[in-house]
Amino acid sequence: MDLEYQIKAAILKATNERLRSDNWQLIIDACDLVREDPEDGGEYAMEVIEGQLEQKDANINLRTLPLIVALAENCGSRLQQAICSKHFTGVLRSIVEDKKKHTLVRQRVAKMVAQLAESLKNDPSLKSIRDLNSSIRTAYPALLEQPNIPGKKDLSSESREREERELEQALKASLQDFELSPKEESKEESKEKTHSSPNFEGQYQSQPPIQRVRALYDLVAREPDELSFKRGDVIMVVEQVYCDWWRGSLRGKIGIFPLNYVSEISEPNNEQLRQEAEEEQKCFEQKSNIDRLQKTMQAAGGNFEVTQDPEVNRIYGNVTPLRPQITKLLGKYAQRRDDLASLRQLLSEAEASYNQMLDRAYAPLSPKIETSPYRPSAPRAPDQRWQLGGPGY
Incomplete structure (x- = not known):
């Protein structure tokens, strides 16, 4: 086998x-052959x-740069x-200047030029x-x-407080009705769901239509509620929390992340899904x-x-082309598993929050029993009628 091949x-x-x-093992192997x-x-x-x-595939472009x-x-x-010839630096310049190229590719080329x-x-x-680097800068x-x-600026504190008050009032009303008419439990439960639905719908109306985003940079969480990720990770969007921060899930973990660190992933249409x-x-x-x-x-x-x-050759020819598709399916279902794990955690947190709100709403309706602090009384002498040796023994 010749060296060129x-x-x-x-x-x-x-x-x-x-x-x-x-x-990097494959990159080193290629370098060894060139040497x-x-x-x-x-x-x-x-x-x-x-x-x-x-190539138009951005992933091919990105994998080529570290090589x-x-x-x-x-x-x-x-x-x-x-690599530093006028011809090749011209190729790199054209990528940086091409606005049709993916932004991440252009950024990575610019950073590679700076590194070189x-x-x-x-x-x-x-x-x-060096001239190319100066030109790009x-x-x-x-x-x-x-x-x-970005800073974490609330969407609207007033609207959030109003939603919480409305939800608590709805829960209190449902509990009062339940106490007055326990036989209509099932009816009241359905009514409670009806009252609760608009609030949850209101929350999700603020959720962006984007379902998934891809990380453009590495990010290490600075606070407990933030999400850490690596460049290229796919994050499932849960909701919008602040003006410039969304909540998302990644590999079973849930946290918030800044919008300027991610890019939108277009969801497939019906034909693509088919x-x-x-x-x-x-x-x-x-x-x-x-x-x-x-x-x-x-x-x-x-x-x-x-x-x-x-x-055997016929079967081999039929099944070998499936390898890329199977690899793609493995990644797809691994992502789905992570998404389901995140949804399970979200459900657990939602149930816990609901139960806490239910307890707060129920507390004012519970009868208050005043109790005085326990004070031990002085010891009393035993009843003389039951003493051994007393009268009548």
Whole structure:
């Protein structure tokens, strides 16, 4: 297998669109291959990298950027010259200036250029990367700045207090009716639900229509009620809490997060959902073929002649293309599991809050029994009639 093919395969593997984060082992493997022949290997690598940066898939673009940095810092001057050439810096400039590119890609390219300009600042021959960095800082300073975390400003304290008062009044009214007419319990319960519904609907009317968001930056929670996340995490939106903060759930944890640290994820339409369901069904329909192929391979016991069997090759050709779809389904159902765990926690918290409000509403209706503090009395002499040795014994 020639070096060009190996380098191309290694780079495509390290920048695969299915990778959810940077795989540094794959990046190192690609760098090792390039180091075997920095001159020709570097040329092969840059050709593939440029092609990956031109891809419309933002995930491919993002996975390519750390590979560029690794090549520049680990594969010698040949790669540094290629990365800092006027041609390649022009490619990077076009990405930064292309407003059709995903904002996160443009930000990451700008930060990568700044990183390279800093690490290669001592080489006068690599001036192009420093010039590009200066140009980006002047024309697009926002791409290099991580947004400030906004303050937590209430949406409307008056409306929140009014909703709480209305809910407590509704609960008190329901409890009074319950005390007066215990036989109509079921009717009153349904009435209570009717009274409670508008309040909950009012709360969710303030909830944004966005259901999921993707993190643009890492965030470490500073307070107990905040949500920590990594860049690229998908957060399920629960409700709007402050002007610039929403509450969301991630991996079973619930907390608030700033809006300028996330971007909206468009929900699929009905046609996309139908296609997704069809693709999923096709995967499950191949289960019998996958089982059959596995049993055939196990029975072969390392006999390579089985690979010449037309039936085995047919089954293999049918099931192998399913790998990306199965990987996608694993991620999908892992996310759903996390979402369900978050919903369970939300339900528990809602039930606890409801019970607390119920207790507060019920407390004024309970009869108050005045009790005086316990004071021990002085000991009394026993009744003489029951003393041993007394009269009548």
